[in-house]
Amino acid sequence: MSSDLAKRLVEARRAAKFETVADAVRFLGVAYPTYAGHENGSSGFRAKTAELYARKFKVSLDWLLTGRGDMRGQGVVPAETELAGLPVVGNIQAGHWLETAFIDAEGEPEMLPVARDSRFPRARQYALRVVGDSMDLDYPDGSYVTCVDFADSGLGIVEGLTVHVERHRSHGQMVEITLKMIGRRAGGFLLIPRSSNPAYQPISFTGREDDIIVKGVVTGGWRQTAIPSK
16 A cells, blocks of 8 residues: 555544554544554455545545545545445354364454444444354344444443453454343343343352453444335
């Protein structure tokens, strides 16, 4: 990728008041390695991704891509007309174990056509595709959940939250990515599957386990409605 393009991306990010790459990726909702590669020039990005960066950083797309014109000149998409979207960062499926090397694969994510949750203006937000029936009472197979990063959210672990959880085994080499609802129990919490399938059982959880990590809090669900043909 052109080093000039990478430099303009850095300039756009700083002009948008994001001092670090970590600040920007939390706002954009993209994987850190993906965006960092775009800034340091080690990997290129498509026009669709450039449009996303231009919209989010409020700069001219033509300036970002070519250096022509002013950074804030023609081509800046006003905030009120900005296209909404959250990146779909992967599938979430109880009982399915993956090698951790495949969890944060680089690449341009699918975008879910929903708006960011305004309650968390500076937090990383993202979407996950639901696979299977472990939470089918609330989020059926094939639907999506929108999430806010737990660490960014300022929220605590409280009863009633639905959370994106990672369970690790084999000394952290394998991970299960799952949705669960938090419930209370004596001495701690339960991670409860809201499922029609009795094979899924609650998991005891205190919040201090090294092998269970709350990654995100579910803020909503989304499913595309089929439109009948004539």
